[in-house]
Amino acid sequence: MTITIGVIGAGRIGRAHIEAMHLGVPGVRVGAVCGRSGDKAKTLAEEYGIASYTNDYRDVLRDPAIQAVAVCSHTESHVAIVTEAARAGKHIFCEKPLALTLDEVDKALSAVDAAGVMFMLGFNHRYDAGNMRIRRAVASGEIGTPEMVFITNRDPELQDIEYLRHSGGIFVDTVSHDFDLSRYLLDDEPEEIYARGECNVDPAVASFGDYDTVMAMARFRNGALVHYNASRRAMYGYDQRVEVFGSLGRIETRNLPEDNTVLATADGYRRPPDRHFFMERYAAAYREEGRVFAQCLKDNRPPPSGGGDGRMAMLMGMAALRSARENRTVRMDEVG
Amino acid sequence: MTITIGVIGAGRIGRAHIEAMHLGVPGVRVGAVCGRSGDKAKTLAEEYGIASYTNDYRDVLRDPAIQAVAVCSHTESHVAIVTEAARAGKHIFCEKPLALTLDEVDKALSAVDAAGVMFMLGFNHRYDAGNMRIRRAVASGEIGTPEMVFITNRDPELQDIEYLRHSGGIFVDTVSHDFDLSRYLLDDEPEEIYARGECNVDPAVASFGDYDTVMAMARFRNGALVHYNASRRAMYGYDQRVEVFGSLGRIETRNLPEDNTVLATADGYRRPPDRHFFMERYAAAYREEGRVFAQCLKDNRPPPSGGGDGRMAMLMGMAALRSARENRTVRMDEVG
Amino acid sequence: MTITIGVIGAGRIGRAHIEAMHLGVPGVRVGAVCGRSGDKAKTLAEEYGIASYTNDYRDVLRDPAIQAVAVCSHTESHVAIVTEAARAGKHIFCEKPLALTLDEVDKALSAVDAAGVMFMLGFNHRYDAGNMRIRRAVASGEIGTPEMVFITNRDPELQDIEYLRHSGGIFVDTVSHDFDLSRYLLDDEPEEIYARGECNVDPAVASFGDYDTVMAMARFRNGALVHYNASRRAMYGYDQRVEVFGSLGRIETRNLPEDNTVLATADGYRRPPDRHFFMERYAAAYREEGRVFAQCLKDNRPPPSGGGDGRMAMLMGMAALRSARENRTVRMDEVG
Amino acid sequence: MTITIGVIGAGRIGRAHIEAMHLGVPGVRVGAVCGRSGDKAKTLAEEYGIASYTNDYRDVLRDPAIQAVAVCSHTESHVAIVTEAARAGKHIFCEKPLALTLDEVDKALSAVDAAGVMFMLGFNHRYDAGNMRIRRAVASGEIGTPEMVFITNRDPELQDIEYLRHSGGIFVDTVSHDFDLSRYLLDDEPEEIYARGECNVDPAVASFGDYDTVMAMARFRNGALVHYNASRRAMYGYDQRVEVFGSLGRIETRNLPEDNTVLATADGYRRPPDRHFFMERYAAAYREEGRVFAQCLKDNRPPPSGGGDGRMAMLMGMAALRSARENRTVRMDEVG
DSSP, rough: EEEEEEEEEEEEHHHHHHHHHSSSSTTEEEEHHHHHHHHHHHHHHHHHHEEEEEEEEEHHHHOTOOOOEOOOOOOGGGGHHHHHHHTTTTTEEEEEOSSSHHHHHHHHHHHHHHHTTEEEEEEGGSHHHHHHHHHHHTTTTTTOOEEEEEEEEEEEEEEOOHHTTTTTOHHHHHHHHHHHHHHHHHHHEEEEEEEEEEEOTTTHHHHOOOOOOEEEEETTTSOOOEEEEOOOOOOOOSSEEEEETTTTEEEOOOOSSSSSEEEEEEEEEEEBBOSSOOOOOOTHHHHHHHHHHHHHHTOOOOSSSSHHHHHHHHHHHHHHHHHHTTSSEEEEHHHH | OEEEEEOOSSHHHHHHHHHHHHHHSEEEEEEEEEEESSSHHHHHHHHHTTTEEEHHHHHHHOOOOOEEEEEOSSSSHHHHHHHHHHHHEEEEESSSSOOOSSSHHHHHHHHHHHHHHOEEOOOOGGOOOHHHHHHHHHHHTOOOOOEEEEEEEESSSSSOHHHTTTTTTTHHHHHHHHHHHHHHHTOEEEEEEEEEOOOOTTTTTHTTTSSSSEEEEEEEEEEEEEEEESEEEESSSOOEEEEEEEETTEEEEEESSSSSEEETTTTTEEEEOOOOOOOHHHHHHOOOHHHHHHHHHHTTTOOOOHHHHHHHHHHHHHHHHHHHHHHSOEEHHHHH | OEEEEEEOOOSHHHHHHHHHHHHHHTTTEEEEEOOOOOOOOHHHHHHHHHEEEESSSHHHHHTTOEEEEEOSGGGGHHHHHHHHHHHTOOEEESOOOOOOHHHHHHHHHHHHHHHHEEEEEOOGGGHHHHHHHHHHHHHHTTTTTTTEEEEEEEEOOOOHHHHHHHTTTTTHHHHHHHHHHHHHHHHHOOEEEEEEEEEOOOOOHHHHHHHHHHHHEEEESSSEEEEEEEESTTTTOOOEEEEEEEEEEEEEEOOOOOEEEEEEEETTTEEOOOOSSSHHHHHHHHHHHHHHHHHHHHHHHSSSSSSHHHHHHOOOOOHHHHHHHTTEEEHHHHHH | OOOEEEEEEOHHHHHHHHHHHSSSSEEEEEEEEEEETTTHHHHOOOOTTOOOSOOOHHHHHOOOOOEEEEESSOGHHHHHHHHHHHHHOOOEESSSSSSSSHHHHHHHHHHHHHOOEEEEEOOOGGOOHHHHHHHHHHTTTTTTSEEEEEEEEEEEOOOOHHHHHHTHHHHHHHHHHHHHHHHHHHHHEEEEEEEEEESOOOOOOTTTTSSSSEEEEEEETTTTTEEEESSSOOOOEEEEEEEEEEETTEEOOOBBEEEEEEETTEEEEEOOOOSSSSSHHTHHHHHHHHHHHHHHHHHHHOOOOOOHHHHHHHHHHHHHHHHHHHOOOOOOHHHH
C-alpha cells in the first residue's frame, strides 16, 4: 500500500522535499501540495504529476488520503500547522525551527505527543554527507574517543535586518544548527556553555540585543570540549566546516567550492569561492532529509531527529545568549 | 506554447534527461516516455506526471503532440531511431555515440540533413561545470593563448568483456570524449595524431585488436599540443581530469571525491576515492545537457554539439587507432 | 667591524642558531660555542670554523671579543645565564621560556633593564613564514578588520611525564606560544580569558594539577575573539594551524606534510602525516629567528619580541589556568 | 680516518654542496674550496672553517690531502676538470650536465674509466624527497605494476637567450632531467621516443633550431608509456610534477608553494605561486645529493647516478630532437 504525503509550502525547500519524498522511496508518494498563494503549488503538481494542489493547508489536513505532511512553510506558521496536523492524526515532518520560543515549542510538541503521531524536525546539517561520515567515524571508533569538536558556521552575507529582528537571535536562528550537530556527532549531551558575542557587521543588529559574530564553548557530559563560531558575513562564501579530534586522529569536512577548477596565474593558485548559501550548499542534504522521512514512514520507525532535539537546540541557544550577556559559564540546568 | 519531448529509453540516463527536460526549462515538457520492455516507462510516467508511456518507440514518433525526441536507448538502436525520427520530422537529441562506424554515422546524419530537423549529440563531458569553466577561461583569454592540453580519462574498472568487444575500441568508445573535449576547449581542429596502446588489464582485450591502456598526442592547427591518456581500470575511482596550459597560466579540474571529508590518523591524511563512475561523476552534466537541449528547442537555435562533432570525434578515434597500429603520426586528412 | 656572538647550548636549537647567526648576516659571526659537557661544542666549532669552544658558559661571558650571547641551554639555566650575561654587558637572545614563574621572569628582566642591553626572546612561531604572511595580511588590511582568530597547537605525542611535571603546565609551556602569537598577529592586547581543561591522554598529568587537552577563548581590546586549542597527543603528527577571519575574508596556514606526494589506491587518496615535531616543523623559523637577532644586533635596533612579550604570555597562561580551575572568565588585570 | 673533499665552484650550488658534504656525514669533510675569481671561495672557507681556498682548481687537484672533488663550476669547464681530476686519481662528483655533446661526454667518461675513480653525476631531481618517495612506491609494488608515467617540467620564465643558444637545446638541457627521472622511477630503459616542439615564447629560440614548448612520449621495454611536457615559461612559477599510474593506484608529487597559507576573499581561495626556481624548489634535493656523494665515498660504494645515466639522458634528448624534426617515432638504437 502506498503512503501518501502532503507537502505544505511550495518554495525551494518544498520543491526539494517533493523530489525526495515523491521520487526517493518506493511505496511513498506525494499526493497533495499547498502553496500560500498564486500558482506555485499548481506548477509543482503538474511537473511531478501530483494529484491535488491547494492554497489552503487545511484542505491537505482534511484529506483522508493523506497520512503525513511535510511542513515547509514560513516559520511563523509552523506551530499552528503542526498542532492542527497532529490533531488531524497526520504524521509530521517540520522544517527547522519549530518555533522561536520555548513555550510555543512545548505547545506544539504536546499536541504531537497527545496525538501519538510521528514527528521529525528538519535539522538539515545532520543529513549532509560529510557530517554523516563524521558521525560514522566517531560512532565506529575510527578516530578513537572524541575529545574536541570545532564547528564553523558563517553566512555569506547579512540577511535582511527585518528578518534578523524576528529570527530569534543568532544563537537560536543559526548556531542552533551547530548545537544540534554537536549532540548528533557526539551522541552526548552538553553540561554547560560559555559564549561571547560582538556586533561587527551592522550596528543595527545590536539595537535588538543580537550579535553578528559569536564564539561559544561547551563541555559535554563525557568530557568533550566543543567550540562553535559563527558570523553573519563571510566575504568568500558560505563557510561550513566541522572537525572532530579524537584519541586516534581527526576527521573534518572541507567546504564545497562552486566548481572543481583551480586556476594558476602570476597571482598564484585560485579556487572559486564556497557555494553561496544554504540551498546550493545543502541541496543534497535537503533531499536526503526528505528521503529519510519517507523511509521512516514506510518502515514505521522513529525519525532520527525529533521534537526533543529541537527543544534541546533551543535550550542551548538560550544558555549561550545568557552566557554572552552575563559573561559567565551557564549550566544547562539553569535554562531547562 | 509548450514544446513537448518524447524520451526514448527509461534507464538511468533517460531518467536524468526527463528531470532536466521536464523540469528544467519553462515551456518545455516531456510528454511521452518509452522503455524497451517492462514497467520502467510506466513508473517514470507516474512519478513525473508524464501523459503517455509505451514500450514501442514508434508510438512516440507517430505522436503528433511530440515535437522532439531524446534518444537514450542502447547504442545499436541509435541509427534506426534517429533516422526514423528525422523522417517523422522530430527534432533529435541523441546520446553518444551515434554509431560505431563512419558509414552508419553518415547514414543517420544524412537523414537528419534531409529532414532539416535540429540534431544534438550528447557529449556529456562538455556540460560538466569544470570543463565549461575551462572553456570560458580559454575563450576569454584568462590564461592567454592555449599552448598545451592534458586530458586524463580512466574508468574505475574494466567493463564486461562482451560490452568491450562491441564498443568500437577504446579510442572510439572512450577517448572520443576527450578528442571532442579538446576540440571544444580549444575551438580548433586537429591536424595530426600519434598514439600508442597496451594491454595491461586483461589480455582478452587484445584478442579483438583493442587496447586497455593508451596515450595519444595531437597537434592542432593553431599549434597547441594535446596529450590524452586513458585506462580501463583505475583502482582509486573514475579519474577525470583536464588541464590547459597557456601563455598567462593554467587551469585544471580536480576530481570529485565521494564526500568532502579528510581523515587524519597515524597513517597520514586520507580523502575518499573519486566518485565511482559516470552517473555519479557526471550526474549534473547529464542534467545540464538535457537542459541545454530543451533551451535550444525553446529558443530555436542550433545546439552546441551536433552531428559534425560526433563525426569528427570518430575520425580522431580512427586516426589514433591507425597510429597505434602502425606506430607513426597519422594526419587527419588520411582518415577523413 | 664584525659583531661576534657566543652561543650557549650545543643541542639541536643551538646548531640551528649557529647556522643562522654565523652564516645568515654579513658582519655578524659566531665566535664561541658552549656545551654543557662532552664534545658537542668542539664538534660544532670545528664544523663551522668557530674560534673557541668551552663547557663553561662563564668563559663566554668573560670573553671581551663577544658582544652578544644566544642562550639555547636548558630552561632551568636561563635565568642565571641571562642575569649574568646582562651584568657582563652582553646583548642577549634567549630561547623561550625565560623562566617558569613570574618572579624569576621579573628578576631576569630587571637585570637586563639595569644593564641596558638588548634582549630578544625566542618565540619561534612568530618567525614561521606562514605566520609572518598572516601578520602582513592583517596589518595591510588585506582581510579587513580582524574579527576572529583560531589557533591549533597539538603535539604529536605526550612528552616524558617528568618533563611535563616541571614544564609549568600546558598553558604556560605550550599554549603560551599561541597566546603570544595572537598578540603578534592582532597587534593588540587581551582583556579577558576563559579556559577549560581535561586529562584525556594520561591521568598522571592530573596528579600535578595539569591538563593535556585544553580550549580557551580570549577577548581582545579591539573586540577580536580568539580561540585556542591544544592537545599533548595528535596521532597524525604535529598539528599547527592558524586562521584569522576578518571583514574582507580569511587567511589560514596549512600543516606541512612530511613530503609533497599524494597516493591514490582503492582506499582513497593519502597524504603523509604532518611533520613530526618542532625541529622538523619549525626548522626554517628557528633559522629566521637567529637571522633576525643577528640583523638587529648589526642595525642596533630593538628586536621584534622582547622580555615584555614573554611576561605577557606568562600572564595569559596564568589567567587561563585560573579560569580553567575556577570555571569563570578571568580579566587580565586580575593576574597582572 | 676523515675523507676530504675539494669543492670546485663557489656559487649557490657550491655552497649547498659544502653544507651537505661538510656537515652532513660524520667522517667526511670539505678541505678546500675553489672559486673562479674574487673572494667567494675565501668567504665560504671562513664561514665553514675550511682549511684552504683558491682561485685555481688545479691547486685542489694537486692537493694530496684531497681524495675527492665536487665539480660545481660552469658547464663548459666540466669536461676539462673531470678529465684532469680523474687523471689526478680523485673521486668525482659533477653537476649535470657533464657536457653538451656525446663526444665530449664519452671523452670525459673514458678518462674516468681509465683512472678507476668513483664518478657521480648530479641529477638533482632524483634526490627530491617526493621523487624518492615515488621510486619507493614503484619499487615496493605499492601501486602495482607501473603502466603510465607523466612528468611536467616548466621553467618560470625564459632564461637569457644567449644562455639558451648554448644550452644544447630544450631536450638536452631541460627534459634530460625528466628522461633520467623516468629511467630512475621505472628502473627500466626506453625503446623509442616520439616528440613535438613549438616556439611559443620567443621566436628567437627558433633561430637556432630550438623549441620552447615540447611534448614527448616514450615506450619503455616493460611496456610502460611515459609522457613528458616542458615549457620555458610558466607564469605561476616553477612547475615540477610527476605522476606514476600503476595497476593498484597512482602516486604523484604536488608543487611546493612559496608558503603554506591560503587566503579567501570575495575572489575565492588563493594559494601563493610555486617556489620560483631551481635553487628554491630543489634546495633540499641539492643537499641530499651532496650527502649521498659523501656517504658513498665513506662507504666505498658506487653512487646511484653515474656517467652511464648522463650518457643515456643525452641519447634520449638526441632521439627526441630527431623525432620532433622528422615527425616520426625514433628508436633508441638509432641514436646510440
